[in-house]
Amino acid sequence: MPVPEALTALAKILGDRLSRSKSDLDLHGRNETYFPFAPPDAVAYPETTEEVAAIARICAQHDCPMTGWGAGTSLEGHALPVRGGISVDFSRMNRVLQINPQDMDCVVQPGVTREALNQELRATGLFFPVDPGANASLGGMASTRASGTTAVRYGTMRDNVLGLEAVLADGRVIRTGTRARKSAAGYDLTGLFVGAEGTLGLITELTLKLQGQPEAISAAVCAFDEIGPAVETVIETIQMGIPMARIEFVDAATAAAVNAYSGASFPEMPHLMVEFHGSEAGVAEQAESFGALVGEHGGHGFDWSSRPEDRNALWTMRHNAYYACLATRKGATALVTDLCVPISRLAEAVEETRADIAAATIPGPILGHVGDGNFHAILLVEPGNTAELDEAKALSHRMVERALRMGGTATGEHGIGMGKLGYMDKEHGAAWDVMGALKQALDPNNLMNPGKMVRQG
Amino acid sequence: MPVPEALTALAKILGDRLSRSKSDLDLHGRNETYFPFAPPDAVAYPETTEEVAAIARICAQHDCPMTGWGAGTSLEGHALPVRGGISVDFSRMNRVLQINPQDMDCVVQPGVTREALNQELRATGLFFPVDPGANASLGGMASTRASGTTAVRYGTMRDNVLGLEAVLADGRVIRTGTRARKSAAGYDLTGLFVGAEGTLGLITELTLKLQGQPEAISAAVCAFDEIGPAVETVIETIQMGIPMARIEFVDAATAAAVNAYSGASFPEMPHLMVEFHGSEAGVAEQAESFGALVGEHGGHGFDWSSRPEDRNALWTMRHNAYYACLATRKGATALVTDLCVPISRLAEAVEETRADIAAATIPGPILGHVGDGNFHAILLVEPGNTAELDEAKALSHRMVERALRMGGTATGEHGIGMGKLGYMDKEHGAAWDVMGALKQALDPNNLMNPGKMVRQG
Numbered sequence: 001m002p003v004p005e006a007l008t009a010l011a012k013i014l015g016d017r018l019s020r021s022k023s024d025l026d027l028h029g030r031n032e033t034y035f036p037f038a039p040p041d042a043v044a045y046p047e048t049t050e051e052v053a054a055i056a057r058i059c060a061q062h063d064c065p066m067t068g069w070g071a072g073t074s075l076e077g078h079a080l081p082v083r084g085g086i087s088v089d090f091s092r093m094n095r096v097l098q099i100n101p102q103d104m105d106c107v108v109q110p111g112v113t114r115e116a117l118n119q120e121l122r123a124t125g126l127f128f129p130v131d132p133g134a135n136a137s138l139g140g141m142a143s144t145r146a147s148g149t150t151a152v153r154y155g156t157m158r159d160n161v162l163g164l165e166a167v168l169a170d171g172r173v174i175r176t177g178t179r180a181r182k183s184a185a186g187y188d189l190t191g192l193f194v195g196a197e198g199t200l201g202l203i204t205e206l207t208l209k210l211q212g213q214p215e216a217i218s219a220a221v222c223a224f225d226e227i228g229p230a231v232e233t234v235i236e237t238i239q240m241g242i243p244m245a246r247i248e249f250v251d252a253a254t255a256a257a258v259n260a261y262s263g264a265s266f267p268e269m270p271h272l273m274v275e276f277h278g279s280e281a282g283v284a285e286q287a288e289s290f291g292a293l294v295g296e297h298g299g300h301g302f303d304w305s306s307r308p309e310d311r312n313a314l315w316t317m318r319h320n321a322y323y324a325c326l327a328t329r330k331g332a333t334a335l336v337t338d339l340c341v342p343i344s345r346l347a348e349a350v351e352e353t354r355a356d357i358a359a360a361t362i363p364g365p366i367l368g369h370v371g372d373g374n375f376h377a378i379l380l381v382e383p384g385n386t387a388e389l390d391e392a393k394a395l396s397h398r399m400v401e402r403a404l405r406m407g408g409t410a411t412g413e414h415g416i417g418m419g420k421l422g423y424m425d426k427e428h429g430a431a432w433d434v435m436g437a438l439k440q441a442l443d444p445n446n447l448m449n450p451g452k453m454v455r456q457g
Numbered sequence: 458m459p460v461p462e463a464l465t466a467l468a469k470i471l472g473d474r475l476s477r478s479k480s481d482l483d484l485h486g487r488n489e490t491y492f493p494f495a496p497p498d499a500v501a502y503p504e505t506t507e508e509v510a511a512i513a514r515i516c517a518q519h520d521c522p523m524t525g526w527g528a529g530t531s532l533e534g535h536a537l538p539v540r541g542g543i544s545v546d547f548s549r550m551n552r553v554l555q556i557n558p559q560d561m562d563c564v565v566q567p568g569v570t571r572e573a574l575n576q577e578l579r580a581t582g583l584f585f586p587v588d589p590g591a592n593a594s595l596g597g598m599a600s601t602r603a604s605g606t607t608a609v610r611y612g613t614m615r616d617n618v619l620g621l622e623a624v625l626a627d628g629r630v631i632r633t634g635t636r637a638r639k640s641a642a643g644y645d646l647t648g649l650f651v652g653a654e655g656t657l658g659l660i661t662e663l664t665l666k667l668q669g670q671p672e673a674i675s676a677a678v679c680a681f682d683e684i685g686p687a688v689e690t691v692i693e694t695i696q697m698g699i700p701m702a703r704i705e706f707v708d709a710a711t712a713a714a715v716n717a718y719s720g721a722s723f724p725e726m727p728h729l730m731v732e733f734h735g736s737e738a739g740v741a742e743q744a745e746s747f748g749a750l751v752g753e754h755g756g757h758g759f760d761w762s763s764r765p766e767d768r769n770a771l772w773t774m775r776h777n778a779y780y781a782c783l784a785t786r787k788g789a790t791a792l793v794t795d796l797c798v799p800i801s802r803l804a805e806a807v808e809e810t811r812a813d814i815a816a817a818t819i820p821g822p823i824l825g826h827v828g829d830g831n832f833h834a835i836l837l838v839e840p841g842n843t844a845e846l847d848e849a850k851a852l853s854h855r856m857v858e859r860a861l862r863m864g865g866t867a868t869g870e871h872g873i874g875m876g877k878l879g880y881m882d883k884e885h886g887a888a889w890d891v892m893g894a895l896k897q898a899l900d901p902n903n904l905m906n907p908g909k910m911v912r913q914g
Contacts (some may be wrong), residue, residue: 102692102801125696145641156639158648159616173887180797181829183866184652185873185884186600186910187892191615191648195641212698218775235559237580241669241735243700278698279746282739289736340637344559372638409640416642427642431631434899435644441898442891453643 002243003041003085004353006062010044010086013054017045017092028069028079029088034381034389035418040087042069047092049165049173051202055088055106056202058131058170059447066169068198070140071113071214073132075336076279076417078144079196082451086203090139093294096120097205104210105179105292110139110203115443128211130153132413133319141205144415145195149318152371153245153277154211156413161194166204168444179207192438193233197415198449200442208323216275217245218287219311220304222294223269227251227354229297230272231347236293236372238343242286244371246315251354253328253365257435261324262317267301272370273318275311325365325378330378339403340412349406360395362388373414415452460542462497463521466722467501467543470511474502474549485526485536485544491792491838491846492534492875497524497544504549506622506630506661507514511667512832513659514628516904523626524906525655527597530589534794535601539908544660547596553577554662561667562619562636567660574665583667586611589870590776596642596660601872602652606775609828610734611668613870618651622662626900636664649895654872655906657899671734674702675744677752680726684708684811687729688804689820691827693750695800701828703732708811710785710822711778718781719774724758729827730775732768732845741914782822782835787872789837792849796860797831797869806863810834810856817834817852819845831869859874873910882912 006107013020019025020042029039041064046052059066065085072079081087086214090111100106101124108117115135117128130141141145143162147156154160163177193200205345224230227249250258251272255266272294276286287304294302305311313431315325341349350366355365357377368375379392379400400410400423410416410423424432436454439446448455458816468475476482477499486496498521503509516523520544529536538544547568547627553563558581565574572592574585587598589605597603604613611617620634633646637700650657681687684706691704707715707730712723729751732741735888744761751759754757762768774781783789807823814821814834825832834856836849857867867873893911896903903914 006676099799100799101696103799104695105799136658145722146644147639147641152638153618156641158639158645159612168891172890174891175886177887178864178866178884179799180831180860180865181800182604182608182615182797182831184604184795184867184870185611185866186652186879186881186889187895188602188615188645188648188652189888191645192895195643195645200644212696237670238561239558241671259458270710277744278739281742282735284620285736285738338641340639342557342560342562343635343638344557368556374637374639389625403637407635408637409635411641412637412639415639420642421775424643427635430629431633431646432643434625434646437898438644438649438895441894 003062003064006059006064007042009058009062010055011162013051014044019043028081028089031077031080032073033075033077034333035080038080038082040081041084043087043089045092049167051174052088052167052170052202052204056167056169059086060170060445062196063445063447065450068139068143068202068204070110072133073134074140074417075414078301078415078417080418090137093204097374099124101126101438103179104212105207106210107116107205107207108138109205109453110137112138112326114138114141115421121210122310125213126209128387129211130157130160133322138206138208142194142203142206143196147413149246149248149369151369152245152247158191158194160209161206161222162209163190163207164203165194166201166203168201169445169448177207197417197453199439199453201448209334216283216306217275217277218283218304218306219275219314220287220290220302221271222302222316223267223271223301224299225269225349227270229299230270231343231370233272233299234298235343237287237290238371240289241411242289244274245277247271247371248318249368249370250321252365253363254308254325254367257324257328257365258317261327262320264317273314274398277388284407301318321367322378325380327411329363330382331383333383335379335381335396337377337379337399338411338414340372341403341406341408344372345406346370349402350375352402356395356398359390362391364395372412373408421452460521463516463519464499466515466519467512469625470508471501476500486548488537489530490532490534491790492537495537495539497538498541500546502546502549503676503761506624509545509624509659509661509742510628510630513587513624513626516543517627517902520902522904522907525600525659527567527594528592530591530593530876531597531601531683532871533876535872535874537875547594548912556581559581560636562664563667564662564664565595566662567594569595571595571598578667582670585665586668587614587617590779595663599651599660599663600653602871606703606705607833608826609704610700611845615648615651617666618647618663619666620647620664621650621660623650623658623660625658626902626905634726641847644660650738654910656896656910658905673737673740674732674734674768675740675761675763676732676760676771677744677747677875678728678730678771679756679759680724682726683755684727684807685804686756688800688827690729690750690754690756692800694747695828699746699747701731702734704828705730705775706825706827706832707778707906710820711782711824714822715774718784719777720825721774730771732893743868745865778824779835781836786820786837788840790840792836792838792853794834794853794856795868795871796834796856796865797829798860798863799832799863802863803827803830806859807832813852813855817848819848821852828867829869879907
C-alpha cells in the first residue's frame with residue numbers, strides 16, 4: 001500500500017496542513033445521512049491552486065486516492081473517501097477573488113459557502129441565486145450540480161457556472177469557459193466538470209453568474225385538497241409565462257410537522273408556497289394572476305404578501321421543513337429521496353409514492369420543487385434499526401424505478417454519490433459506458449474520488 | 458483508400474439514398490462563406506436512427522469519415538467533409554416526434570428546421586425560442602451550440618436541449634438526459650454533445666424545451682451618439698432585472714444599410730433594438746423603464762410599440778441586416794466575425810474594432826447581441842480578390858486576439874468549424890488537450906467530422 005509514501009511527501013509540502021488527527025479523520029469519514037463511516041488516511045488543507053496541483057502530482061506518483069471535501073453537506077455520501085487516501089479539504093480556499101458588478105459575475109475559490117458569498121455581495125445589489133437549503137460550499141455545489149428552491153427561475157449550478165479551474169489527476173491545471181456570457185468554442189468542459197462529483201478533477205476556482213436583487217418580492221401560500229390540482233395550477237402558471245422565483249410543494253404530513261416545529265397554523269393539507277421577483281407592479285400582478293389560477297383549481301386560503309417579514313417567515317419555515325420532519329420522530333435519521341419527473345407525471349408520482357409510504361411502517365413526509373418536477377420523501381428511520389433502514393431503502397428503490405418508468409431521473413439535485421450508483425446502468429444504459437470512457441481518458445489510474453460515478457472494476 | 462468499399466456496402470443498405478451525383482456532391486462541398494470547396498465522396502440520406510447506426514458501423518469497418526449535414530447554413534464551414542468520406546444528410550429525418558404541452562417540451566429528429574418546428578407548434582401556444590436568423594436545422598443548431606437574438610432571455614442551445622440520442626463512431630446508440638427538467642445523475646453528456654460539431658457522434662434525436670407564447674410583446678428602438686452609453690443602458694437594464702427578450706445593437710453603417718435595403722429611415726447612428734415579453738401591463742412597464750434609462754444615457758428618438766405590425770417590421774429589418782450589409786457592396790461575399798466579451802468590455806471592443814475597420818480598405822458594418830456581449834463585423838470582400846480576403850482575415854484575427862485579451866471567446870455562437878480552429882490553443886490552453894483526450898476516447902479512429910475541433914495530428 002503506497003499511501004504512506006504519499007503522506008510523507010505531502011507532509012513535506014503541507015506541514016501541519018496535512019492532518020492525521022483522529023478528529024480530522026473522523027470528521028471527513030462521516031456523512032449527513034446513512035452511509036457507513038469511511039475515514040481518509042489523512043486530510044490535506046491546501047491554500048492555493050498550485051498546492052492542489054502539487055498534491056495531485058504526489059498522489060499520482062504514489063497511487064493515492066484524492067477525494068474533495070467542501071462543507072460536508074452532501075446527502076449522498078459524495079465526499080466519503082471509500083477507498084482511503086486523502087480528503088482534500090477546501091475550507092482554506094475560501095476567498096471571493098473578484099466581483100464584477102457590470103458583468104454580474106464573480107470569481108470564487110471552491111471553499112466559499114453560498115451564504116458567505118451572498119454576505120459579500122450584499123452591498124452590490126447582486127446575489128447568487130442557487131439555494132440548496134444547506135450552507136454548502138460552492139465547489140461542492142458545482143461538483144454535485146446542486147439546485148434547490150430557486151431553480152425554476154434561475155436554474156441549477158449547470159446554468160450558473162460560467163467557467164472554472166480544475167486540477168486533473170496528473171496535476172495539470174486547466175481553465176474552462178471564459179467571462180463571456182456564452183461561447184461556441186469547443187466541448188463544454190465547464191458542463192462536464194459541473195456534476196462530475198470530483199471524479200474527473202478537483203475544482204479550484206469558479207466563475208459564477210450573479211443576479212440583480214429584484215426591486216420587489218411577493219410570496220404566497222395556499223392549500224389544496226389533493227396534489228393533482230396543485231400541480232395543474234403550477235403547470236398553467238408556467239405555460240402562461242408567469243415567472244415564479246420559487247414554487248414549492250409540501251404535503252399534509254409536512255404541513256403538520258411545520259406547525260409543530262415552527263408554531264405555524266397551516267391546515268393539514270397539501271400546500272403550495274410561491275415567490276415572485278420583479279417590479280412592484282409586476283409582482284403584484286403575478287401574485288394576482290397566480291391567485292386566480294389557484295381559485296380555478298379549487299385551492300383554499302390563498303394569501304399573498306410583499307412584506308419582507310411575512311416572506312422571511314414563510315421561507316424560514318420551508319427551509320426548516322427538513323428539521324421539522326426529523327423532529328416528528330425523536331432521534332430519527334433520514335433517508336432522503338430525490339426523484340425528478342416530467343411535470344405532467346408529478347401528481348401521479350407523488351400519489352403513488354404517498355400510497356407506498358402509507359403502506360409502510362415508517363413515516364415519510366413529502367416536499368419538493370414542483371416547478372421542476374422534483375420532490376423528496378424524508379423517510380424517517382430509527383438509528384440502528386436495520387429492518388427500518390431496509391424498508392426505507394426498499395421504498396427509495398421503488399421511487400427510483402417509478403421515476404425512471406415515467407421518463408425521469410433517479411436524482412434531480414442530490415447527485416449520485418454512494419446512494420444512486422446502482423441506478424446508473426438502468427438510467428443511462430450505453431451512455432454510462434461513455435461516462436466510463438471519459439473517466440478513463442482523464443483519470444486512467446482512478447485516483448479522483450474512486451468508487452463513485454462510473455462502473456466499478 | 459478504403460472509401461470505395463464503404464460506399465459499396467452503404468449502397469447495399471441505402472439504395473438510391475446513397476448519392477454520388479455531381480449536384481449532390483457539389484451541394485455538400487459548398488459553404489455559406491469563404492472556405493474552399495470540399496466535396497464528400499458520397500452523400501447518405503438516412504431515414505432512421507438504425508440506418509445512421511448501420512452507416513457508422515460500415516464506415517468504422519472501412520475507415521471512412523462521416524460528416525453530418527443539416528441545412529448547410531453554418532458560417533464556419535462545419536459541414537465541409539475536408540477529409541472526404543460521406544456527408545450524412547439529415548434532411549429525411551425531419552419529423553417532430555412528440556409535443557408535450559404540459560411539460561413544455563418536444564422530441565424532434567435532427568433534420569427539422571427551426572421554422573418548421575415553430576410552424577408545428579403554432580396551435581399549441583408554445584414556441585421554440587432559439588433564433589440564429591437562418592432557418593437552420595435543429596441538429597445543426599445543437600451541434601454548433603447556436604444562439605442568436607433571443608439568447609439574452611431564453612439562452613443558447615446549451616440551455617434548451619434537455620436530452621438527445623446520438624450514434625457514436627462505432628455505431629453504438631446512446632441516449633443522454635431525460636424528460637425531467639433537471640438531473641444530477643452523472644456526467645452531462647447532453648452538454649458534451651451540444652457544441653461538439655459532430656466530432657463525437659451524430660445526433661439523431663433531440664428533446665427540446667419550449668416556451669409559452671407571451672401574452673404581450675412590446676418592441677422599442679432608439680439611437681445613441683456613441684456605443685458607450687448604449688452599452689451602459691443595457692448593463693443597467695440587466696442589473697435592474699428588466700427582462701429583455703432581445704436586445705440588439707446595430708452601428709451607424711448598418712443603420713444606413715438597412716435604410717437603403719428596407720426603405721427605413723433610421724438616423725445614421727448606433728441603435729438599440731429591444732423586445733419585451735410578458736403581460737400587457739408588464740411589457741408596457743418594461744418598455745417605459747427602459748425608455749427612462751435610454752433618456753438618462755442621452756439616447757434619442759425612443760419609440761416603443763406593442764403593435765405586431767410595427768414589431769414585425771423592426772425584426773424583419775434586423776434579420777435582413779446581413780443581406781442589407783451585403784447589398785451595400787455589389788456581389789460581395791462576407792467574412793463574418795463572432796466575438797463575445799464580458800459586457801463591461803463591449804463598448805471598448807466595438808470601438809477598437811470600429812477604428813481598426815475604418816483604417817482598412819474594406820467595409821465592415823457591425824451588429825450584435827449586446828445583452829450577451831456578442832457582436833459581428835460583416836467584412837465585405839470582393840470575390841476572388843485575395844488581397845481583400847487577406848485583409849479581412851487580418852482584421853478578424855485582430856478581433857479574436859482582442860476578445861481573448863478582454864476575457865472573452867473567439868466565437869459566441871458561430872462555432873469553431875474551419876475558421877476558428879487556429880485559436881483553440883490560445884483560448885483553451887491545456888483544456889484543449891483535454892478536449893483531444895475526450896475525442897480520442899469516443900472516436901479513436903478520428904472518423905467523426907475529422908479535421909475539426911481538436912489538435913490535428
